[in-house]
Amino acid sequence: MSNLVNSINLNKTPNHIAIIMDGNGRWAKGKGMQRVFGHRNALTAVREAVDGASDIGTKYITLYAFSTENWNRPKLEVDALMSLLISSLKKELPDFQKNGIRVNSIGNIEQLPSNAQKVLLNVINQTKHNTTITLTFALSYGAREEIVNAIKNISKKVVNKEIDIEKIDEKIINNHLYTFNLPDVDLMIRTSGEQRISNFLLWQMAYAELYFTEVLWPDFRKEHLFNAIIDYQNRERRFGKTSEQIDKNE
Numbered sequence: 608m609s610n611l612v613n614s615i616n617l618n619k620t621p622n623h624i625a626i627i628m629d630g631n632g633r634w635a636k637g638k639g640m641q642r643v644f645g646h647r648n649a650l651t652a653v654r655e656a657v658d659g660a661s662d663i664g665t666k667y668i669t670l671y672a673f674s675t676e677n678w679n680r681p682k683l684e685v686d687a688l689m690s691l692l693i694s695s696l697k698k699e700l701p702d703f704q705k706n707g708i709r710v711n712s713i714g715n716i717e718q719l720p721s722n723a724q725k726v727l728l729n730v731i732n733q734t735k736h737n738t739t740i741t742l743t744f745a746l747s748y749g750a751r752e753e754i755v756n757a758i759k760n761i762s763k764k765v766v767n768k769e770i771d772i773e774k775i776d777e778k779i780i781n782n783h784l785y786t787f788n789l790p791d792v793d794l795m796i797r798t799s800g801e802q803r804i805s806n807f808l809l810w811q812m813a814y815a816e817l818y819f820t821e822v823l824w825p826d827f828r829k830e831h832l833f834n835a836i837i838d839y840q841n842r843e844r845r846f847g848k849t850s851e852q853i854d855k856n857e
């Protein structure tokens with residue numbers, strides 16, 4: 608493990624890591640248990656991912672916890688996920704404070720049950736001055752819904768003459784997304800072997816490096832994160848330029 612950390616170049620770590628935490632249901636099934644058992648065992652992985660990201664100096668980590676599409680799951684599972692969200696946020700608050708974690712959320716938060724909203728807003732408020740790392744939970748989040756919401760808000764401002772149509776650019780769109788206060792994603796990790804985006808951060812991942820691992824989310828530990836970072840650091844991010852230009856720092 609310490610060897611792994613030593614292989615990481617601390618001057619080249621991703622500033623923003625986004626994770627699709629997938630595979631809880633399969634993890635539970637593999638143990639002959641109900642799907643909810645997997646969700647209940649996901650918290651250790653969350654802690655490890657956030658601590659690991661902090662260890663290497665990453666400033667932003669965003670976790671996909673519940674998608675707009677996840678509302679279509681059986682009610683029993685949705686209810687269990689919501690109560691787990693509430694209990695986990697309450698339980699983790701002291702550690703958020705101790706470790707300098709600023710909590711943030713993206714998504715259509717008004718869709719969440721009111722007690723979940725309350726706990727979430729309280730944790731966001733109580734941790735707002737923390738500066739070590741920003742931990743964003745994507746809750747009732749869908750990138751398409753986010754874009755629709757942004758277009759509505761921009762359109763209203765156009766109608767009210769607050770924004771001139773000709774002035775609409777990438778920056779204005781960015782400022783109307785739920786992620787307005789977050790930088791672009793550098794590295795996106797998805798667990799459980801699925802190789803898809805599932806409506807996560809479509810705009811923000813335009814130039815992210817994608818990393819897929821077979822590990823099921825409840826088994827995810829720092830070593831898995833560090834392996835992803837090492838893989839990321841062996842890639843060349845060209846942003847449309849040629850390799851020669853990148854070498855010359857042009």
Ligand code: IPE
Nearest residue numbers: 628629630631632633634672
């Ligand atoms: C991810 O695990 C957690 C959520 C989507 C809330 P899943 O519940 O999707 O687990 P699998 O993919 O069915 O194994």
Ligand code: IPE
Nearest residue numbers: 627628629671672673674805
């Ligand atoms: C994506 O996982 C959403 C979260 C991890 C919260 P899903 O398990 O819902 O994704 P699909 O449906 O398999 O693409």
Ligand code: MG
Nearest residue numbers: 629630631632
């Ligand atoms: Mg899944």
